[in-house]
Amino acid sequence: MSSNVSTTEPRASRPEAGALQRSLKRFDITAMAIAAVISFDTVGQIATGGGEAATWTAAIAVFFLVPYALLFAETGAAFPQEGGPYVWVKLALGRPAAALTTLMYWVTNPIWLGGSLVFLAAQTWDGFVFHLGSGTVADYTFKLLFVWIAILTAVVSLRRGKWITTAGAAMKVLALAAFTLTAMLYGVRHGFHGLTDTSFTPTTAGFLALVPILLFAYVGFEAPNAAGEEMHDPQRDVPAALGRSAAVAACCYLLPVLALLAVVPAHQVTGIGGFMEGARLVFGVYGGAAGPLLKTTAVMFVFALLTQGSAWMIVSDRMQAMAAADGGFFTRALGTFHPRLGTPVRTNLLSGAVATVFMLAAMRFANGDAADVFAVVLTVAVTTLLLSYLVVIPALVLLRIRRPDVPRPYRVPFGTRGFLLCGALVYAWILIGSWSALFPGVLEQLFGIDYVFHDVWGVSRTSFEAFTLGTVVALLIVGAIGVAVARRENTARAAGGEAGTS
DSSP: OOOOOOSSOOGGGSGGGGGOOOOBOHHHHHHHHHHHHOOHHHHHHHHTTTHHHHHHHHHHIIIIIHHHHHHHHHHHHHOOOTTTHHHHHHHHHOHHHHHHHHHHHHHHHHHHIIIIIHHHHHHHHHHHTSOOOSSSHHHHHHHHHHHHHHHHHHHSOHHHHHHHHHHHHHHHHHHHHHHHHHHHHHHHHHOOGGGTTOOOOOOHHHHHHHHHHHHHHHOOTTGGGGGGGGBSOHHHHHHHHHHHHHHHHHHHHHHHHHHHHHHSOGGGOOTTTHHHHHHHHHGGGGGGGHHHHHHHHHHHHHHHHHHHHHHHHHHHHHHHHHHHHTTSSSOGGGGOOOTTTOSOHHHHHHHHHHHHHHHHHHHHHHTTOHHHHHHHHHHHHHHHHHHHHHHHHHHHHHHHHHOTTSOOSSOOTTHHHHHHHHHHHHHHHHHHHHHHHHSTTHHHHHTTOOOOHHHHHSSOHHHHHHHHHHHHHHHHHHHHHHHHHHHHHHHHHHHHHHHHHO
8 A cells, every 4th residue: 555645755765665565464563562562571560559550550541541542543544654753753843853752762672672671581581480590691691692582583574573573462461361360260269368458549659650660561552653664554554453452451451460469469569570479379279280380471471571572673673774764863874674674684783782782781780689770770761762752742743733634544533622632641641751750759759758769769869860861861962973973974965966967
């Protein structure tokens, strides 16, 4: 299907377009969104908030996820070009803004892969499958293999790679469903003791603590649009796939969190081990089969984490590659798509390098304490991703206002007013989440809530801010350099073209 939008450079005139192969159907888009968005690492982290975590999970699903899904369903169907959010920001705010926003969006994923995902996978493998130790050769080997297998699954052609992410999505939903049902069975037999000291009443403190992680858990359904020109019919399939995957994700967060809290007291739930520790407890209902079943679940858990990282590499690397190929970030060579595989191999390898460096730095920062670094690393990823939405959301609104002539196969209810209302609501959530992630404890102090920083994070505020703010500042510097280098290359290319025609 050809795009009806004439607001971007024609597909035929772009060198990377010839390598793109249409291989994503509605089912594939839905599975990719589920694989990318449902985060095992955040289930335990959410549950640490106790009973009110379930309350806020449901509330944010209604008041954030629904308007968020509506915004991206309309925009993704109206502007289905390869690159997704990069194209949208470029059309609304220009190429430099799009390049910087894409950098913040993209870098979240190698940071996340080399940080929280690989740490959680190693912790799970060490505790339930095979002992690795901490800082040992086995530990380093496992983490390096995890990172680079995820990268390699993004390198293979999307026609084949999509089945890896589909398998991960299926395994993820199956594992969460099995855990939820087993927890219910455990509760029937032994009582739901976790609920005796749990309150579902929402509080301001709980809200401020949970908003960043819940927003991080729910965002990302627009990610498959990064492969917009590799979809068979994006204008019809994107809205339907987004709606289905969002509904599945809401259930896959809320139900396991409730199940975990029902059988494990909130004060015993840990972010890094919450899901598997809960599984260790409830699988006791299977008697002698509990051990093998728990080990199988752990392997599924690690595989689902791997495919989750892979799914994000597939989509975010395409965004970053399109920014480079379009002349917006460093050199166009970085955005080259492999002629046979149809994947941005150079950007994939760059992601692998960034993930590896971040993993090594995080291990050094951790000093052997995986739980503390898990929380800090995840916060860095939350911060960079949410900061990118501070630009993406206004871009969607500007496109809605400035380009009313663009065909929109799906529209937000109540027209432009409905779109603007959704945009304002989503932006307010993102603003609160970004501030809370970047400067935790500040809003709590404003509301008179006790907040002992070291008790919450396990590190001092100075160390925390050095790691998070230092990362953001470094990214902005890299982005500014990338835009400047790209502008110089574009000028040189234009001068070369003029010289050739004179």
